[in-house]
Amino acid sequence: MVMFWVSVLAISMLLYLLLDGFDLGVGMLLGLTRNEASRTIMLRTIAPFWDGNETWLIVAAVVLWSAFPVVYATALSALYVPVVVMLAGLVLRGVSFEFRNEAQRRWIWDLCFAGGSLAASFMQGVMVGALVEGLQFTDGRYSGGAFGWTTSFAMLCGVGLCFGYALLGACWLVRKSDGQIRALAHRAMPVLATAVLAFLVVVFLHALNKHLPIMHRWIDRPYLLVFPAIGGVAASILALSILRQDDRWPFRMVTLIFVSAFGTLALSFWPYMIPFAITIDSGAAPYSSLAFMFWGAGLFVYPLMLLYAVVGYRVFRGKLEPAAYRHHRSGNAHGGARDSLHPAENDANVRLGSASRPR
């Protein structure tokens, strides 16, 4: 039962990383262009997905709370400041998406969108870094204070995750768009990819160097090295596909790199959930709680949610329709930026239409 919920938690977190990762990345890349129409197209590529993606954060949070309450309480209270800043960033970003169509001065909401994405990404990286580095505990209670997470390693992880998300975002743009935006993303990819790979190597070495117990784990069970190895292969294919200006492979390979990094990290600290303080078994909720969730939510609803996510992505697969770059073709007479907030009427076209109109 505990293993089932660990897996659900891991899947949800990984899905969140990958899915919200690319749209946070696109949010940060918004700063690359000052062109209004380009920004609108960039946002259009993530429009149908972003808040479905963000929901996985909530799913991960409630699963963590119900299946591992101690871990939830400890990690969130110790990481108070990063959590709060991340939430503020996500809130600003979420409403900007809806509000920018409405606003007279779009730059305010573009700024909130890019800034919110950056703040949320950086803080997520910082939190992972702080957990890996090890928080300060006395008698099983956190004792590091409000800024116990501010180590240089955690900051490095924050920057690293921003690069990682931005790379995912660039690969997504290449996959979903044409013309200027695609060219822009192709130019950004080599830089971002180099930064991410350099960062991953540094982190891996740092973790090995700092925590000797981990080194033993890797030496004792060399087959675990399959994860970093997969990452390495993916990185080479990524490099090739970037050189060949391919549209589909970069996103797949970056996804694979993220998965292998996630796997490497998880295996390094197994069975700890908060490294060297709380293990999976000591953090688990009582059996009655886990079983209650398993028979309803776990067995039936969770697979349904996964299926729903897959269907959502299937429906919107492929590049943006060329029509989306032109003007409205809908029969609606009203038009106007205000209407475009809501998807109820062909919002893609209206959005772009309103953007390309002189204001």
Add this chain to the structure above:
Amino acid sequence: MDSSALLLSRLQFAFTISFHIIFPAFSIGLAAWLALLEAKHLRTGNAVYRTLFQFWLKIFGVAFGLGVVSGVVMAFQFGTNWSVLSNMSGPIQGPLLSYETFTAFALEAGFFGVLIWGRTRVSPWFYFFSTAMVALGTTLSAFWIMVNNSWMQVPVGYVVQNGQFVPDDWTTIIFNSVVWSRFPHMLLASYLTGAFCVASTGAWYLLRGKSRAEALIMLRMGLVLAALLMPVQLGFGHLVGDYVHDFQPAKFAAIEGRWRAEQPASEVVIALPDPVHETNTYEIKIPVLGSIIGSMSMTSKEVGLTDFPAQDRPPVLIPFATFRIMVGCGLIMLVLAWLGSYLSVTHRLERSRLLLWSIFLSFPLPFIAILTGWYTAEVGRQPWTVYGVLRTDQAMTPFLTAGTALSSLILFGAVYLFIFSFGTLFIYRLLRDGPSRHATALPYDATPGRPMSLAGGDAAASILLPAGE
């Protein structure tokens, strides 16, 4: 333990939840209203219902979106500011909120997509079915939230093991007796919010002489719905009062403003409670009525606040005042709904501009009633977070400092005020422009917009509703 950190954390929770609760309550009501409109359209084929549907769908979308983002914050706040509570009650509250998130995700996110882009792609019956499923999803979310909050008000079905509340009997927890008065009370409050917002929008349009056909339908349907639901709501309100009387006598005494036990007890109508001297000033009270309300008896003895040690008493002034404001709003709404329905039946509604103005200006009343109702329930149960078991000052994150709590309060305050102003402006603009601009149905070649957009997160959102203050 830092007492100013405690106060700041409580303020932060109260602030974020007050902001948050408005939107889910509104969207639960609107989801039901949308389902009703779609059903009417299916039955009558009248295009006006379609126009209204498209119009209110947009407003529903915005309310939903604001509920989602404000909800994300609530989910995490338990862990950041109330880590002792989230550790202790995680085995019970966690699964309940998981069910809330999972069911909301599956139903609302799934079918909301159909509402947004499915009009021309699915059969009318399936479209109606999707509307109903979205309404069901929001209702189920509210149900799980109310189960969760009711457990904190009247904890049952658990044992304490290793410093955690371990569930012992899930049936008892879910079918907690108080859920069956509190959940309908909240649900009806949401429906009434929807009904009154729709009716006052209709009144507004009539006063401005625009969209007359749509305005009349909104006004009539809203008023009749409110006229029918309001008495039922008062009945459930009374049942909620019964549970407070039986399970939370100190809260009951605070609401009643009763300092000393009385037999038979009188009912304080208006007063200014004075906690220092443990008495009321400017008091107006009715003899014996207190016993009738409390126990349906002419002679019962009703307890007073001084029967409890000072450290176990809730603050008096807030529950005393908010309860009266809530009931006052309810009574005004009842009068407006009945009077309006009567004039509507006798075809004099349109001419009565005074009543139209009153109905238009009444749109904040349901929101005020919901907020004050929650303040009564949540402030009244102090000093407990889990009633009778875990005190609020013990539930807070132990090492939280006032400085940290203050900076997060300021940050959230600034962000919320910023987005709240713009969100309100946006809903106002949509309402001001009216349904006429949305008269057309979807064009056939519509590109699917954003199926999951606005939808996915309510899960998150609703997590936040009412947990402990």
